[in-house]
């Protein structure tokens with residue numbers, strides 16, 4: 351996408367983590383910046399590893415120092431600087447905040463709105479895992495205690511508030527700039543996270559908690575502002591969407607269509623499900639999400655099948671794949687999933 355926009359006359363810049371670190375293409379960006387604090391103060395403060403060091407991650411710190419003693423504070427600052435530079439070309443600015451990714455480090459003031467005693471521990475039926483295929487959850491479990499789980503959640507919330515504040519600075523700078531009237535904003539994350547749901551504390555599952563991401567798109571002058579679209583869409587649609595909104599013809603062979611029709615009419619018709627895959631060693635898990643259901647196959651069903659009805663069960667506690675009253679739904683979703691199988 352940045353190459354495409356750059357070839358079409360855009361100034362392109364990347365600040366922070368957009369691709370996995372170090373995986374940028376050679377022609378993606380006019381400018382790429384990875385600002386890091388020069389002092390250690392932002393890595394000091396109250397905190398601990400919630401597994402007693404058994405796993406390298408699961409570490410939180412309510413840090414000393416300011417926003418700009420953290421990478422994300424510097425990422426906001428550098429993005430604002432690029433935004434305010436004078437240039438003739440249109441711009442594409444990809445700003446990759448690092449939080450709320452582990453380690454859960456944020457300035458301590460962002461922990462204050464979340465007193466530990468008010469953080470709920472994970473809920474769910476005690477027998478939740480009985481109907482989950484073993485491939486659905488990764489083999490190495492972390493099994494945080496109740497107290498550790500609360501701390502994990504609080505640190506995650508604090509990191510989100512911290513990142514949100516940095517994004518707010520960037521939005522305020524955009525609002526104050528002449529670019530506000532003709533700049534599109536796309537805000538998204540690249541994965542969700544289990545906060546103890548289904549006994550898991552990470553991503554890499556095909557449950558809604560992991561597969562679903564925030565996606566907010568603001569078009570200048572769009573009406574009505576704040577509209578909510580309930581249809582499932584995919585991040586791979588952003589390429590075609592941004593190309594269309596920029597008035598450019600996208601290259602052929604894109605994996606997913608533009609979602610501009612839904613931006614214009616959030617309640618309008620939409621028939622494409624969202625697809626997600628994950629691996630367990632050599633086993634591939636594939637999942638589709640329609641407006642009502644999530645349907646998942648592990649190794650094409652040989653290692654398990656799941657069906658969740660989001661109308662009745664938004665937390666995905668009850669696997670209905672073997673329920674005879676859903677056999678028609680399973681048949682239909684199985685066909686849809688098979689039709690999407692990548693050709694060798």
Ligand SMILES: [Ca+2]
Nearest residue numbers: 478479667668
């Ligand atoms: Ca269950």
Ligand SMILES: [Ca+2]
Nearest residue numbers: 451539540541
């Ligand atoms: Ca990620």
